[in-house]
Amino acid sequence: MTGQPPATARERLVDGMYGLGWGAVKKLPEPVAARLGRTIADTAWKRRGKGVLRLEANLARVVPDASPERLAQLSKAGMRSYMRYWMESFRLPTWSTEQVRENVHIHDVHHLTDGIAADRGVILALPHLANWDLAGVWVTRVLQTPFTTVAERLKPESLYDRFVAYRESLGMEVLPHAGGSAFGTLARRLREGGLVCLVADRDLSSSGVEVKYFGETTRMPAGPALLAQHTGALLLPVTLWYEEAPVMHGRVHPPVEVPESGTRAAKTSSMTQALADAYATGIAEHPEDWHMLQRLWLADLEPRTRNGAGNGAGGGTGSRADA
Template sequence: MREKLTDALYGAGWSTVKKLPEPVAVRLGRTIADLAWKRRGKGVRRLESNYARVVPDATPERLAELSRAGMRSYLRYWMESFRLPAWSEERVRNGMEVTDLHHLTDGLASDRGVILALPHLANWDLAGAWVTTRLETPFTTVQERLKPESLYDRFVAYRAGLGMEVLPHTGGTAFGVLARRLREGGLVCLVADRDLSASGVEVKFFGDRARMPAGPALLAQQTGALLLPVTLWYDASPVMKARVHAPVEVPETGTRGEKTSVMTQTLADAFATGIADHPEDWHMLQRLWLDDLDPDKTPDKTPDTTPDTTPDVGQP
């Protein structure tokens, strides 16, 4: 019943919110965000706990302000995402401003293939729609299997409608298809700041241990593709901002595992830069740091239940 209710709520979002006038949708998102923040459920408490690591000198009052702003940013993401299928091409094309875009355009022009790796910042779906519309470049991504299957199908159809080729995370074939697309000179986009699998790479993230996917670094090594971190953020304007960071180079020496570790740490450092600048736009409502995943070190031992509907990839 819970899965069916979740599917119905998402379906209502895509069918109803996209029909609302934009000012109404904005107010609705902010109202929902503020109500959720006041209830201080598990997701809000986890968001605040994560912000405490990002801004370690923040007072309790500052953390409360950040978590409220974070929930408003999170609901802005959802309101925009529900409405994206109804946006005009012009609206999408003008929906994002990008700093250092030349890293991406030069990489695409080289035909060596490009991997864009992003954290859960601002609206990664809008960024993807901007790439397919403004740059007229299709790309391939990975979608985790969601329950029920009808909800997974909704997300696949939604992202495919924005011009993305969506592969299922499970089944063992995603890595091979991604590698083939890159060897053909294509573009791959992956949300890559959270991996709870045993194959994730341990990194230092804001001074503590976390685990991030090995997939982006492994793909770059195996295919010779360019690996580019990207960070996103909102400001007071309706236009989202983005920065394409300098390429993550493959180390000249070391084993495959050692190279993967170095490259993933470089990704983590780039993500940390963007998150530190705009912590309220980091939508991490789940546990991330290894100490928080250790039940012996975590006061709240109940598992996270917040659905993660973003496309992540890990080591195959």
């Protein structure tokens, strides 16, 4: 892309690895891909790298009474769940609609289908639980409803392009997170009665809303709450969890209503806290499926990051390219 600095050697390596994943893993028999994912996960867990240690520290807040042994078990299961996400994602383009229908079970889906039928626009807001790409495929294929989402700009640009092409191949409209134009496009889609899906449990802008999350303060994006206020769209939290492969479950939680009174900031704060509470419920029930390998709580961030600089709460979600 014009104006972009040339990719570094590391960025080219990362891009090549993901290209290999999408090119090779999708050709493997499913049991082989599953075993490969577990092997990679167990190897990474044994090395005790930064991601594993951060995951374990995050889980310690979710399960505060867990012993060190229990936390180690959860982090190992968490890495396996994370790699299951990747193995599934690399293979999703080969899944048939019938496979998706048989292996994805969404509970309380009437909240979503009633909203779609009402033609008022619907926002689905999710945390980093299980496989939101698979849930998205269920929406596009089983419900036969297209939707719009956003993706973080990644380096190199070719890697971002891979993610966009991958998600567009699954029936999603993908907008870049950077640049400020995404909000306007999302609002238009909602006013037209469309569906918007956002992974929204980690602030990418350094201007998110402070919420209490497992008893401590973090920031979450204001976008879902603001979109609901601007457009009148229905705001629905969604949580996901894995069962025995290849089955995944999900739950559509009751709508987060716009408060009748208060300033816009107060309404946004209240609605974002309601999303955080719904996410916390799902994460507490299935902590091993929470893929949060980055710093999240403000107490864990460097001082300059807390003030809006650096890559902490305002940074991205890494190679997953989530919103």
